[in-house]
Amino acid sequence: MLRLPGSIRLNLILVVLGGVLPILGVVLGSGWERREHEIDHVGQTTLRLAQYYAHQQTSETVRLRAVLTSLAAEPAVRENNIPACTALFRDVLLGNPNCVNFALMDADGQALASALPFTRQNLADRPEFRQAKATGQFSVGEYAVGKVSGVQVLPYAYPVYGAGGQLSGVLIVSVRLQDIATVFDQSMMPPGSFVGLADREGRRLYRHPPSPRTPVGKPIARDVWDRIRAGSEPTIISAVASDGLRRIFAAQSVALPNERQPYLTILVSIPENVAFEAADAVTSIWLAWAGLSLALATGLAWIVGRYGIHDPLIRIVETAQRLGDGDLAARSGLARRRGTLGRLAQAMDRMAQSLEKDRADLVATRDALAREGIRRQTLMNSSSDGIVVIDSKHRIVEANSRFAQLLGYAPEEVVGMLTWQYEANFDETAIRRDFADALAVRGTFESRHRRKDGSVFPVEVSACGVAIQGEAFFVAVVRDITERKVVEQALRDSEERYRTLFENSLDAIALIESPPLRLIWVNPAFCKLSGLAAEAVYAMTAEEIWNLAHPDDRQELRTRLEKRLLAGLDLGRECYRIVCGDGRTRWVEMTSRRLGGVGAPAYMTIYHDITEEQERAALLAAAKEQAEAASRTKSEFLANMSHEIRTPLNGIVTILQLMAASGLTEEQADQARMALAASRRLTRLLSDILDISRIEAGKMAIVQAPFNLRRAMTEVRELLLPTGDPPGLACTVSVDEAVPEIVVGDVTRFQQILTNLLGNALKFTASGTVAVTAVAQPDSPTGHPRVLFSVADSGLGIPKDKLDSLFTPFTQVAQGYRRDYQGAGLGLAICKRLVGLMGGSIGIESEPGQGVVVHFSLTFGLPADVLPQPAAPRPRATVLGRLNILLVEDESLARLAIQGMLRREGHEVATAENGREALELATREAFDVVLLDVQMPVMDGLEAARRFRAGEAGHEAAGWPLVAMTAYAMEGDKERILAAGMDGYVAKPVELDALLAVIAQVVANRDRRGAGLGAAEK
Template sequence: MTGSTHTDPRDAALAACHRRIAQLEARLAARETQQQQETLKFQKLFENAPLGYQSLDEHGNFLEVNQAWLTALGYTRAEVLGKNFAEFLPLEWQDHFRQNFPRFKALGEILGVEFELIHKDGHPVLVAFNGRIGRDAEGRFKQTHCIFEDISERRCAEEALRESEERYRQVINAMRETLSVITPDGTFLFVNDKAACNLSGGQPPEAVTGRNIRDFAPPEHAQALMAQYREVVETQTPRIREVCVRMAAGEQWFHNTMLPIRYGRAQQPCVLSMSLDITDRKQAQLALQHALDRLSFHVENSPLGVIEWENGRTITLWSPRAEAIFGWTADEVLGKNWGDFLLVYPEDEQSVTQSIGSLLNGSTPCNITQNRNVRKDGSVIHCQWYNSAQRDATGNTVSILSQVDDVTALHEALANLAAAREQAEAANWAKSEFLANMSHEIRTPLNGLLGMLQLLRADALRDDQREYVDLAIASGTRLTRLLSDILDLSQIEAGKMHIVAEPFTLQEILHQVVELLLPASHQSGVALKCHLDPALPPVVIGDACRLQQVLINLVGNALKYTAQGHVTIHAVALPDSRPGLQRVLFTVEDTGCGIPDQMIGQLFEPFSQAAQGYQRTHQGAGLGLSICKRLVGLMGGGISMESELNRGTSFHFSIPFLLPKGPPADCPEPRPAAVVAGRKFLLAEDDAVSRVAASRMLEKHGGVVRTVENGRQALDALRGEPFDVVLMDVQMPVLHGVEAAQAIRRGEAGEDRRGTPIIAMTAYAMAGDKEAFLDAGMDDYIAKPVDMDTLACVVAEVLQRRPGRQR
């Protein structure tokens, strides 16, 4: 049996597979070796590349930078990788990068983008970026690949070149001479601004360059100039001469220099022509001569004396007017020192020396002074001097030019005016003193009169008796109002009327005006109406008292001059008010007799009425409208009127009010009985009638009153027992009210009595009186004659601020 060898096919396939794998592994190893070599080569190129390279992820964070990048910006790789690119940008570029990085990723490429990066030491580095977006096989964003070049030095060089060119251009164009480069055939290759202006009549250089001299000069002149250009080029010899040329701008004279040069890269033979325009110089010389002639004329004919002092002392110019002012002729004073003859009044020499010294030492370039001077005849005059110093290039004073005016008449007029002003002020003071005294003397008996009438009205009277009392009170109130009007006018004219700014309710003020004047309305049968704009703010800030005074005057006048029909008050919010401010238009219209046109111009003047002469149908002193106009002006508004005879009159005035920032506080109207009842009052009053009237009024409303006749008795009474309120007259014997109030506040009536509320109840009602009383320690002030309702309001306010003794 013969043996045989059998090979399994699977083994052969396996062996072939192993060989194939070995071949593949060998090829793979060779490829990896090659790739590693190429990667190493690439890394060396990457690291040693002259341009900076950076790679960012999709959020703008650094994945890789090369050495050139690090060297350019001074960082280490560890300080950069993982950081956001925006951190290496100036603040003003960071938002720009965040906004535009998504656009870069979308576009896939940026080319030549320039911006600044921040070097590690803080200085900016200007770079130019080029970049592309790296994507994976499926086209998704993988990373950025950007290179940049530091162009700081190049940009600096370019900037330096531009600055050099600009300096060259500025120097060339700033030259007084015209500068041009011309070919022998007359073509302009270069002109500066001056040359272009002269040639073309004001056009820029680009309008001349490339054109020929024949375009700007007449043919014969152009041919002569071109012959000169050719001669200079051919002979290489400069030409210098003065020439008159008729150009587009007119006939001009030039000092001309022509030099042979080679121009441009091609070294083309040309002529460098430099011309100094001497036309202006000749015209300037002529103008200077005319100016000198004019100056001499003005100096000779000036209404002021003109004097020039060389080095501030020696006279080199003495005009005819100076001769007229001082009496010295020019021949007598020229070349002399101002101290060589009696020119300055001896007592004024020190001030004059100081004035001249300030000009000589340079502390002031000019000054205006007044001093006394002595004329040649010995008379003393007052002069005003206008002095200015001329200095040389080093700042030293060369001369002083003085213009002098004789102001003796003006000085005397001012002295007379000052004396007249003093007399007027004295008269005004005397008038104020007289009004203050008259106010006190009238108000004191009037206070007693009206007080007694108020007490009488409170008793049980027959109807006819009550009518008599009411009429007497109305007459007294009218007299009080007239007295107040006179005092108000005096205060306004003296500038002593002050406008307050306090919150108040417009509706309440208008309601009070209507309520106050309703009796007059009912008596006359004229309807009194009031319309308020719903857009008006409920509370405004202003002077409620003065507003009410204006409205009462206007409405009272309207009722006085209206026999039938109506009187209506309108209050409207104006739309042009600023934030925090509301301007309100008030209108008082009536259906009365109207006002003649010839009287309208005088209507707002003091002591003026529409009806004049003996046949006066209406009462009044004619002060109301004058005071209204001035009060409205003091409150920042204006007043006007319109009228038609037998149809009626309308007065309009607008006032700006401030608006409160918070909600208004409610302030209920106090009732006299509720305020006074049970309160203990100390009344200091030297006038017996006023003392009885005030005490009886308080007692009728439930108050307990102790009366004294002077401030000393008030202190003694207060030491003995406590009081809720002290009502203090001001003018009293022994110790007046102001002294008594100060003594109480010092504790002379007892430490526990120092805080007792004190209300001044006085006939002093001039501007400043209330402030003086408050400064003395009083809590408030009531002007006589005293109304019980007003007294109750003031007592309530004072007790709210200073509760006084415990009840």
């Protein structure tokens, strides 16, 4: 039989629901159909986009196949003409911006040519190379990151056949995978959508937009891939993707014309919840209308049921419930209502009034008793200790909540327990014996109680016997002393640990009390260090304690420590000597800490024996002094040897230059040129030796100044190849556009590095190519530009077992009596050290017969405001006309040669052998330029320059240009000589062009100063 609810309002609401629920069913069914329609619509949309991408990819593959077929037919490619192929590939790459690189491999996979700069590499293991070589057909490879470009690429390959029909190589083109993002963005797909590419193994090649949860190079979701492979083309599925979202996928595969297996699968995905948004929005609107209708109908039914029937009955029921619950003051308030409900309410109100009067008397009596019990119980429960009342039979009759908490029981559970059920130190027999007379018990003792879980804890019990209405009871106050026991044990353990630590410490430890100063405790290590027994230490007076310090350290140490003792500060850290009991002297390092507490201030001091450290420090200081002395001796020796070698070498070089211009026969001129070249080589060797010595001594300074990087590189090439490229050799210099034009660094040292490397490349490359490149790298953490320089040649190459030793001074690849190339083996060693001083790194790559590539990376600064001005053209002596020159040189050979060279240039030359003769000659004759040797007898060149400037040779002579010609050519010599009053500087051995250039410069400077003075006077 159907049973309806007893509530009137609920029955009315059920009637309303019966009419509305079918409408809700219709709305939900319609919404489900709309969701299915949206899924189909979204699937078709994503499929069209995937098919568009597939069509584009197929077209691009056909186009690339045509490009590679055309390239394979080029004669340069078929003949493996590397320079021509490189130029051809660069042109083709410019016309194919979606491609990353075009490269040619030989039949063994070795790289021959590339549109981008590359190092030697082998691609024989790459799938596209193997397939193209095996099938002789256009092939596609697998996803990779380009070794040269560093971007994500998909490689294609095509075989190349030579004139005889033999396979001569394989063309490789790498296509970047980022170019489909633009079309996807323009398609205005919903949020959360993406387009992706997968290879034949299901590995993700590309995803736009990217997501950290789905990185490129990882497999896509296995379920998605399996369903795509199992379905027919094209494929539309709904599955959970790698990012955890349920998505609608449209997939279209792309395969080569001669292959059934697709090499690429294009996926377009939209989140399923995005597809449902439109359908769910319509359903939500209909549900809202249906819900509103239901709410209005239900509300009307609720109002009628409540105010017509429900509320009066509820008031009568509530009144009855309140009466049943003991609220005798409850009244219905419906006594004046007519009808059956009104009469029922009147009868109930009269019954409640009668019961209320009877109950009032009982409540008054009960409340009085309750107040007394509450007061007593509150007093017991407010105690932080347990309180228990035990009868003479040792049974608990009452206990406060704290006592029950201590034992782990509920308060009602402890009542009725026997004392031996929770007492752990006494059993039943002992309790009945020792506590037989309750009134005789009075005192405090420690015991142990047992909790409900069986654990035992220490307690302190204060018990006494009382008599209540003639019956004896025990009243006990129980306190948990677990923490107190733990603290007491911890104090004992701590004291024992520290005593063991101090007694066994290898360092001497002492406790000092002050004032008065005395040692109150020392460990055995202190007695061992001081050579005194503990009893003797404890008996020492303050003066005897101070006397432990060495006499030379005592007074100063005592003054410092007494100030700290008086101020109540830590004694700090002190290093000093002590005198042991056996007369030995030991160095100690003392550290101290002031200890808190009552009484006289105490200090814990620790003494560490550092005698051996002090002795080692003294030995190190002596060794350092010896090393510094040796370094100074070496520097003085190098400076002297440089001067002594350059002086006679100057005479040789100048005489040879004079001879070369004196009308010799062709054979004699060749001999003079060879002798001059050998002398200059000796000069460069001397400079290299001095450079490596200065670097090793740490005296090589790196200058930071703005300079034009491209101009500096071009100047090095022009210096080494002044007449252009030799026959059969092409030397190029190229700088990346991203490299700054003006940088801040040491241009002299930079050009020295580049000169050595380019010079080596030219020396060891008889024919072929030498390429110098500069490529920008990512900026340093400080924001300064970094540049990678490379010097690559196609010369002989270097065996791998020789590479590690190339940067060692005086080391060459060819050793022994057979030497095909001259050199001292210092160039690369200097380069490595200079690169290190400039904060960079250097490396070398080579194989025999494959040439050499030397890379070095430098970090430059950027100029703030001042940029270097273009270099002024070097003045030439030929435009100066006839000059009257005073040559001051004590070496007769050099004096004769330089005088002859200058006279051949059309100048008048007077000579002097020392500074004094020069001053005397200058008082009688006027000169345009004075050339001064620095080291001369009677009066050196620097002293002569100072006297010229002081006017000892006359007022006009004080302004003459002074040029130093000296064999002092080490670091800092030029600056020191110019600071002495010189206007120019020429290092020996003197080169005629360099000398004429300096003379032209100082004379031009003199003329500009004279013109400026004349203008000022006007």
